[in-house]
Amino acid sequence: MNKEIDREFERAVFAGGCFWCMVKPFKQWDGIQDVVSGYMGGHTDNPTYEDVKNGDSGHLEVVEITYDPAVFPYEKLLDIFWQQIDPTDAEGQFQDRGHSYSTAIFHFTDEQRVIAEQSKENLSASGMFSKPIVTPIRPAETFYPAEEYHQDYYSKEKEHYEKDRAQSGRDDFIEKNWSN
Template structure:
């Protein structure tokens, strides 16, 4: 098994897209990238912990590749917006690919450049590729939110503007 970690705004919206494929063992909501140990949701939401909301994926690369994960990731975010994602604004909602190995760094860099070269977006692709740091699991009520609170999840996605953006840019 390998790990992949992605920040794409609200972690509630980042679990389901990855949680439906063979080869994906787990998708866990959490926090990464900050300077505060054991942050809480409130610490991260205030924006002064330095952490981003992330999902950490445990996967079997012989069944589902890192490149496939990257393809899904890019299609869940606005890679041109470094101020947050959709209705969720602020530092903790910035997009980023956290890489766990040199191989992941190389693949993420190639994937990001391919997206930039595609001409799909008129603005630059600014999503950061960063070394993975300590991962802190988010509170239990954040885990698998789309399963636990399907109506709240659906309403949040609708109001966020995420689905409209994905439809306009990816026909999703």
Template sequence: MEEKATFAGGCFWCMVKPFDQYPGIKKVVSGYTGGFTENPTYEEVCSEQTGHYEAVEITFDPSVISYEELLDIYWMQIDPTDAGGQFHDRGQSYQTAIFYHTEEQKHLAEESKEKLDKSGRFPMPAAVKILPAKTFYPAEEYHQDYYKKNPLHYEAYQEGSGRAAFIRNHWGGKRIGK
């Protein structure tokens, strides 16, 4: 049995590797969702005229890794309090969102967000939207598995954008509520 999870966390290059390394993850695809333009290109999404977010669609085996575990991994990759984008990537297409595929995912996402807010880890509440999943459009091939295809550029981007330091400073390997 397989399920899908869809998360927007800023630049999709940075959202693949964290999920890709876990057992039970079948596939992580970079792409676009949440907007109104059919089959958008990267350039169109970056123009902020499509309504789409950069996102990842994860195909996973829930008997090996749960949706709750995926949510924990997700929170640890982003600045959940930033409503304007992520790190140096600004604008609607880089904003954060959890796109739920079922009512159970919606409930679990809301519960997880509330748990994060109550943890006191951040001084402001999470600005992450929880939205119904829409059509997911895979990004161009050169965006897929970017961390494998361009490891030096990927690492430089992680550090240069401020994402890597933020994750180290706020999480240091600890999960929500710990």
């Protein structure tokens, strides 16, 4: 007899600049149920991409990750997050400038907040960066999924995605700072 296992999934939300570049690094792992591009942290209900990009909504581009913590713990999500961004840049990420492209960790629980704060302290104490770590840790708010054409952009528009990512400076930064 096949009995389906009940799993308790949790959610994590990270802002790491352009959300196109933040999906693939998370989606490839066992224990990750889904990664959805979207918006969080602003003052406009149901924002559009144009509202967010123009800075009219106050939202950041984010990814919402649904994961099985028994298979893929929150600490590992944070490790991946830090390795995708420049945590010392408060004005955006790489070629994408402005508030909507800034970084943040949004927590849903006190446990996530504590783990995120410890992770940030550990990164700061590591001496990897000569400038302060400025990525804020904020309470999660309403998540608004982005328009369908933004979902899984890395696989739908592979050539454009790879060209944009290469030109952004993100990959060079990751290689320089995180390749051991």
